Amino acid sequence: MAVAFGIRRQVRVGPALHITPLPVAGLTLSALGHVAFIALLVLAVNTLKEHESKTYIVNLVPAVAALGNPRGTTSIPAPPTPPVARPPQPTPTPPAKTPPPVREVAPAPRELPPRELPPRQSSRSLSLPERSLPTRAPMAVASRAEQKELPTVASSVTPPPPSMPSTPAPRSPAAVTTPTAPPPPPPATAGQLTGSPLGLDPITADVSNFPYAWYVAAVVRKVRERWDTSAIPGQQPTVMFDIGRNGQVNPGSVKVEASSGNIGYDRLAARSIVDAAPFPELPSDFKGPTVTFHMRFNFGRN
Amino acid sequence: MNRGASLVLLLLLVAVGVTAVSPRPRESYAQGTQIYVDIYGAGKKKINIAIPDFTVVAGADTTGLAKSLAQVSGADLKFTGVFAVVAGEGAIPANNPEALKKSWTDFAAAGAHAGLHGLLAIRGERLEAEMRLYDLTSTEQKLIGSKTFSMAVSQPRRLAHKIADEVMLQFTGEAGVADTKLAFSSGRTGAKEIAVADYDGFNPATVTKNGSINLTPVWSPDARSLAYTSYKAGYPDLYRLFPFEKRPEQTLAAFSGINSSPAWSPDGQTLALTLSKDGNPEIYVLTLATGTLRRLTRHAAIDTDPAWSPTGRQIAFVSNRAGAPHVFVMDAEGANVRQITSGPAQTQPRWSPKGDAIAYTSREGNFDIWLIGSDGSNPRRLTAGPGDNEAPTWSPNGRHLAFQASRLGGWQIFTMLADGSEQAPITRGTGERTSPSWSPRLP
Numbered sequence: 001m002a003v004a005f006g007i008r009r010q011v012r013v014g015p016a017l018h019i020t021p022l023p024v025a026g027l028t029l030s031a032l033g034h035v036a037f038i039a040l041l042v043l044a045v046n047t048l049k050e051h052e053s054k055t056y057i058v059n060l061v062p063a064v065a066a067l068g069n070p071r072g073t074t075s076i077p078a079p080p081t082p083p084v085a086r087p088p089q090p091t092p093t094p095p096a097k098t099p100p101p102v103r104e105v106a107p108a109p110r111e112l113p114p115r116e117l118p119p120r121q122s123s124r125s126l127s128l129p130e131r132s133l134p135t136r137a138p139m140a141v142a143s144r145a146e147q148k149e150l151p152t153v154a155s156s157v158t159p160p161p162p163s164m165p166s167t168p169a170p171r172s173p174a175a176v177t178t179p180t181a182p183p184p185p186p187p188a189t190a191g192q193l194t195g196s197p198l199g200l201d202p203i204t205a206d207v208s209n210f211p212y213a214w215y216v217a218a219v220v221r222k223v224r225e226r227w228d229t230s231a232i233p234g235q236q237p238t239v240m241f242d243i244g245r246n247g248q249v250n251p252g253s254v255k256v257e258a259s260s261g262n263i264g265y266d267r268l269a270a271r272s273i274v275d276a277a278p279f280p281e282l283p284s285d286f287k288g289p290t291v292t293f294h295m296r297f298n299f300g301r302n
Numbered sequence: 303m304n305r306g307a308s309l310v311l312l313l314l315l316v317a318v319g320v321t322a323v324s325p326r327p328r329e330s331y332a333q334g335t336q337i338y339v340d341i342y343g344a345g346k347k348k349i350n351i352a353i354p355d356f357t358v359v360a361g362a363d364t365t366g367l368a369k370s371l372a373q374v375s376g377a378d379l380k381f382t383g384v385f386a387v388v389a390g391e392g393a394i395p396a397n398n399p400e401a402l403k404k405s406w407t408d409f410a411a412a413g414a415h416a417g418l419h420g421l422l423a424i425r426g427e428r429l430e431a432e433m434r435l436y437d438l439t440s441t442e443q444k445l446i447g448s449k450t451f452s453m454a455v456s457q458p459r460r461l462a463h464k465i466a467d468e469v470m471l472q473f474t475g476e477a478g479v480a481d482t483k484l485a486f487s488s489g490r491t492g493a494k495e496i497a498v499a500d501y502d503g504f505n506p507a508t509v510t511k512n513g514s515i516n517l518t519p520v521w522s523p524d525a526r527s528l529a530y531t532s533y534k535a536g537y538p539d540l541y542r543l544f545p546f547e548k549r550p551e552q553t554l555a556a557f558s559g560i561n562s563s564p565a566w567s568p569d570g571q572t573l574a575l576t577l578s579k580d581g582n583p584e585i586y587v588l589t590l591a592t593g594t595l596r597r598l599t600r601h602a603a604i605d606t607d608p609a610w611s612p613t614g615r616q617i618a619f620v621s622n623r624a625g626a627p628h629v630f631v632m633d634a635e636g637a638n639v640r641q642i643t644s645g646p647a648q649t650q651p652r653w654s655p656k657g658d659a660i661a662y663t664s665r666e667g668n669f670d671i672w673l674i675g676s677d678g679s680n681p682r683r684l685t686a687g688p689g690d691n692e693a694p695t696w697s698p699n700g701r702h703l704a705f706q707a708s709r710l711g712g713w714q715i716f717t718m719l720a721d722g723s724e725q726a727p728i729t730r731g732t733g734e735r736t737s738p739s740w741s742p743r744l745p
Contacts, residue, residue, distance in 0.1 A: 210335055214416065214437040214446060218473050220341050221349065221384075227341075247475040275658065278475040284447070294338045 210291060212283045219243070219279050219293065227272040227297065237266045238296040241273050245289060249277040257294060269297040348386040349473060351379060352409035352417045352438065355393035356431065361424030368393055368422055371431065371462045375418065377502070378466030378480035383701065383719045384473065388414040396421070403443060410438040416446070418469060429453050433465045435472050447472045459504060467743075479697045483741040484704055485509075485519040485528050485545075486715055490733050496530055498545050501697075501740070503715070503728035509545040521741040522566050528739070529554060529564035529573060540564055540575060555588060565608045565617075567634075574598070574608035574617055585619055587634075598636035609651045609660075610634075611676070618642065618651040618660055618676075629662050631676070642678040650693055654700050654720075661694040661703055671705050673720070684722035691716075695740045704728070704738040 210216075237260035242253035254273050256266045273295070282291060353376045356368040379385040394405050406417050417436040422429065431453075435446040449468050453461040463480035470478030479501060488497040488508065496519045499506035510516045514534035521528060527544045540554040540561045555561040559578035566573055573588045577595075583606045585598045599605040603623035610617055618631050629643040629651045642651075643662065650663040657676060661684075664672045669690040674681040685691035689708035696703055700720060707716045710727060713734040718725040729735045 210337055211440075212437075212444075213439050214444075216337060216339060217415070217439070218349075220339060221347065222474055224341060224347070275656070280472055280475045288335045291335045291337060294336060296338075296340045298340060298342045 210286065212286065215280060215283055220295075222276040222279060223272050223295065226275040227269070236260055236296055236298055237269045238294055239266075239269050239273055240292060240294045242290045242292050243279050243282065245282050247278045247281045249273060249279065253292075258296075260297075265297075269295075272297075349384060349416055350388050350414045351376075351385045351469070352388040352390060352406070352412075352414035353379075354390040354405065354409075354417075354419065356420035356422040357393045357396045359396050359421050359423050360430075363422070363424060367424070367429070367458055368420075371420060371422065371458060371465075372418075374459050374462035375420070375466045375469070378463055378478065379469060381480070381502070381702075381717075382466075382470055382478055383724060384470065388412055394419060406436055406438050406443045410443075414438045416473070417443070418465075420465065424455070427455050429455050429458060429461050431461055431465060433468060435469060459500065463500075476699050477743065479699050479702065479740075479743065481744050482698060483521075483525075483744065484695075484715065484728070484738050485521060485741065486706075486729075486735045486738040487517050487519065487530075488733060488735045494736075496528065496543070497735070498528075499729070501717075501728075506729070507545075509543060518563065518737045518739075520564050520566060520739045523568055523570040523742055525742045525744050529566065531562050531564070538562055540573075554590075563607045565610055567610050568612055568614045574610065576606040576608070585617070585636075598632065599639075607650060609653050611653045612655055612657045616676075618653055620649050620651065629660065629674075640678075642676075643672075643674060643681065648672070652694050652696055655696055655698055656700050661696065663692045663694065671703065671722075682722075684718065684720075685725065693737045695738050696720075697740050698742050702740075704740050706736045706738060 236258075237256055238258040240253075240255050240257040241249050243249055251274055254270050256270055259266050260269075282288070353372045355372045358368050376387040376389070380387050388409055390405075390409065395401050402419070406414075409417055415438055417438050419434045419436065421432040421434070423431070429452070430450065432448060432450040434448040437444045437446050447468075451461055451464045451468075453464070460481060466480045467478035470476070470480075482501045483498050484501055484503075485496060485498045487494045488506075489495055492515070493513055494515050494517065495508045495512075496510045496516045497506055497508045509528070510530075510532070512532065512534040514532060516530055516532045516534070519528040519530040522542075526546065527542050529540060529542050531538050532541050533539075535556065537556070537558075538560050539556040542552040542554050544551075554564065554573065555575060555577065557577050557579035560583055561575065561577055563576045564573050565575070567587075571590060573590060575586055575588060576583050577586050578584070580597070582602065583604045584600065585605050585608045587596045587598060588594070589596075598608075598617070599619070599621070601621065601623050603621055604627075605619055605621045605623075607620040608617050609619070615634055616631055617634055618629055620627050621630050622628075623630075624641060626647045627649055628641055628645075629648050630639055630641050632639040642660065643664070645664065645666065647665040648662050649665075652661045653659075653676065654661065659673050660676050661671060661673050663669055664683075668687050669692045670686060671684045671691050671694045672681055673684055684703070685705070685707070687709070691705055691707045691709075694703045694705045697717075702717050703720055704715055704717045706713045707725075707727070708714075710730070712732075713736045714727050715729045715735045715738045716725055716727050
């Protein structure tokens with residue numbers, strides 16, 4: 001009330017400015033002071049933030065990218081290669097860790113993946129198994145697997161663990177296929193691809209602290225379902241968004257981080273995220289509250 | 303005066319400061335977990351999932367459940383359009399980590415991205431199954447998730463459906479629709495009963511037995527009851543039956559003239575319907591608890607076939623007020639009417655569960671199912687002969703549509719993915735099946 005009143009009075013007095021000197025000096029001083037204070041605040045926030053994010057870069061190409069033939073030959077050689085997977089990475093990203101804030105980090109790694117994608121595929125299928133994840137969280141994984149494995153089996157099996165092997169025998173159909181030996185039923189005949197022989201697509205991902213390739217692939221897959229690609233080539237908007245523990249995307253977190261230069265395509269890309277949500281719950285042994293995706297849409301490419 | 307002015311300035315600056323500062327922490331609070339992904343081209347590449355026979359860990363499997371459950375779950379997952387199934391022979395032995403690892407390694411080599419291991423315990427009248435989902439794209443073969451289900455031994459297929467729905471949930475964040483039902487009108491000319499079957503057409507059962515003509519069943523949002531039109535009293539009246547309970551049928555609307563096209567509001571409290579008691583067919587809303595009627599449309603033309611938006615704020619309906627029948631949308635109060643479709647003739651609008659699209663039947667020569675944005679944008683055809691395709695109904699997750707098609711001769715119920723692909727019949731045989739309604743997920 002008083003404020004509004006003040007304004008009106010001032011406005012009315014306006015023409016008399018030449019005569020009645022307003023305390024302009026005081027005003028500007030106060031303004032400058034506030035601006036300085038806020039600048040300080042922003043600075044402080046920025047510097048604090050720099051400590052937070054460490055970015056490792058891992059390039060992902062799914063296990064069976066070249067699954068043209070049902071017998072996905074490409075992914076077999078997986079085990080021995082992991083060391084090879086590393087070398088290509090250092091070159092694109094000189095320092096493994098880039099501290100600067102999100103905004104600045106984003107552009108750098110994003111320029112690299114597409115360039116290295118083709119060579120990697122042609123030279124040798126760099127498949128998901130080869131991701132050098134083991135180094136990251138080997139123990140955690142092992143222990144978790146055990147945890148899940150043992151208690152649950154125990155619960156359902158506790159009384160007759162020794163008789164387990166014998167139980168498969170009575171099953172009529174399986175008994176035929178695996179006459180006597182319970183242990184090695186599936187291996188030989190294991191996989192016949194009855195469905196589409198398509199592997200997941202090549203995805204290039206830079207990942208920090210998030211060794212869950214399947215999760216990234218699931219998110220990408222769901223976005224692709226909703227993405228209308230009827231667009232001219234060369235449009236590459238990047239959209240960032242947060243996925244919460246429950247797999248939900250806060251619509252407010254969906255932002256066009258780098259415009260394609262065409263608002264229409266930017267919107268198409270952003271909308272595909274909103275339409276595709278929700279995503280799977282975050283992996284249970286991942287502890288963070290959210291994961292931030294920076295997804296670059298390459299329109300008109302395959 | 304001066305104090306007033308500087309106060310304004312101060313407030314302004316604070317406001318600017320706050321807006322300048324607040325978005326930054328928002329971006330940075332993600333605490334270092336940043337994922338940069340490049341994606342190329344839209345499409346629906348499938349996830350290859352390996353499903354070996356389930357492993358029996360307790361009881362005697364005299365009926366081959368270990369195999370059939372794996373097959374049913376596999377069929378469910380294939381149906382989703384998200385998965386392709388890598389089949390295997392035999393089961394993985396219980397309590398044998400080496401065999402498990404070997405098996406998954408082989409499956410991965412054959413192209414599997416994920417592995418579903420079912421552990422089955424048969425305990426008298428109960429079946430217990432634990433499903434474990436593994437990521438086969440990493441050498442660690444991580445466990446993605448696990449869950450245990452229990453089911454009466456008389457419902458093995460439902461147990462497999464629940465497992466498939468859980469797999470879908472793990473990979474897409476939204477449960478599948480394998481544990482749902484389809485209701486439809488079944489019979490020959492002159493006698494049509496309401497029938498209910500599993501979503502894949504198994505376990506069909508008639509739920510009316512009045513020998514009259516019973517049409518257009520529609521599931522209530524709680525999946526416990528069906529509203530439908532019956533001529534059993536000589537006139538087309540609306541009734542409600544409870545297929546899973548011993549509960550008497552209710553009469554919903556028996557006014558003079560037509561009582562038809564029931565549509566449940568999303569909260570299940572009200573029913574939109576078509577009545578001709580006041581002259582020509584108009585759309586009304588019936589409040590179930592009180593029985594009060596509210597009239598929504600007032601027009602000399604025919605207004606019929608209402609369908610609620612998933613928010614309950616809008617209703618799509620069919621009117622011939624512009625000449626031929628077209629789909630219109632209005633507010634739930636009846637105001638703000640606007641035309642959505644145009645062309646020769648469109649009927650049977652059905653709002654998608656996500657609210658972004660409306661499926662409908664269009665007649666241009668033959669009848670076919672179409673889809674249009676709920677704002678009237680981007681109409682596209684989903685079916686194209688042979689024969690007619692009508693009466694779309696959405697699966698609760700919006701990934702599928704069921705409809706009636708005449709391509710096999712008589713009317714049968716078909717399903718397809720929401721982009722029109724993978725059309726397949728789920729009913730066959732003598733007699734005709736029409737006007738399907740896809741149930742919500744069962745409780």
